[in-house]
Amino acid sequence: MKKDNSRRSFLKNISLASFSALALAGCNMKEIDEFLQKNFRVLSEKEKTDIIRSLEEKYKEKYDKEFHVSAKPAMEGVLFGYALDLSKCIGCRKCVYACSEENNQSREPQIQWIQVLQMEKEKGIDFAHSNIHYNPEKVPEEGYFYVPVQCQQCENPPCVKVCPVKATWKEPDGITVVDYNWCIGCRYCMAACPYGARHFNWGEPNVPAEEINTNMHYLGNRPRMKGVVEKCTFCIQRSREGKYPACVEICPVGARKFGNLLDPNSEIRYILENKRVLVLKQELNTQPKFYYFFGV
């Protein structure tokens, strides 16, 4: 038999081979669908509903619980803003763990969206000499103050600009979100973020089934995959329902304030109009919607 070395037969064989490899690899239709899924922003309502239903089923199978995954869009006339009172924060890290539980962050390997920086009062805000591993018996410690840092929800987000596949974007209510299915894990956004607010799933994320929060948003706290980037979303699954984010609710000193920047009667507007306010790394023109203030 004569060997056929033509380009045509090569293409034919390779497509056959890859198809059979796909079939042999045990890929079911769902996984193929997921692989071929479009970017969240171009999905039709029907496609969103179908995807969410299949996600809910998938999670139920994995965790043996009923899940609610929302794809609720931004509310009209809402631009979220956050303020943190530096004169009150005592560095207890309760926000870090409340965030982790609310947003299903991987426990092992550990991912935390909030980092609390301890700084010396004498040096002022000085990132280079800050410490996130402080661990005394009691906080606050004499001579130190604390600066919790999480996603600053920039109006001009450098992370969004650098994403080569448009897997991350700023929503109309000002929250920068990630489509985990579309993220290719290149981590350009992590390099671009001046606040260290983005985190990469180097390993398979792991949340114990009894601790998983079943109230989810597609663009927020649904379980992530290995190889994707994640970040704070102002608890999108809570804030779009009108609730305060988990870190606001847990803070024992009431240092965390949240609301609608477009509402002149909101707490956040009162702070901006009446308190001494600063943003981190203002010189970078990222225009954070996360403000630090002095309540005293």
Add this chain to the structure above:
Amino acid sequence: MKNQNKKLSVLFLAFFTAMAIFSGCLNDNKIDQINTEMQSIQSDGKYTEIAVEQPPFSIGIFPCSDCHSLIEPNPARRELVEMHDDIDEIFHHDSENRWCLDCHDTNSRDSLKLASGKLLDFKESYKLCGQCHGNKLRDWKVGVHGKRTGNWNGEKEYLLCVHCHDPHAPKFKELMPEPPPVRQEDIH
């Protein structure tokens, strides 16, 4: 802008006066459901704020009149020995110039009293605190000092000053911090 602010503050004033007059006639069903005794510090239709908890009395200590109705009041400033000596011991709130009967009423033991002599329910203790800490009271009323929980665009819950600050020793107590994050080099 300035004019607007003025208008706003007039509105606020009018509103608080109205609240003071009508407190107790609150008709919001939702609030009634949660706790009939709680009162609202702010309610303009859009925002409603309700107290989450009762004033934090030590167990078995209220009403004060249970004991005090049997005791002849002694208005002389003195060191307490048999009862409330624990409070005397921790008392650190301008202790040089103040003592029990500056805030507690000599005759109506179940009430607090303002400097004016006006009696005050324990649920409104923030007004007593506000006599000296006016700027804090102002910030607290708008939800900037202290903690708010609930809805950023709707019903909110507040805590009283005394839920976080012991009125006899108001400095916020130190806490044990949660564990620090795993060090990068310890992640495998």
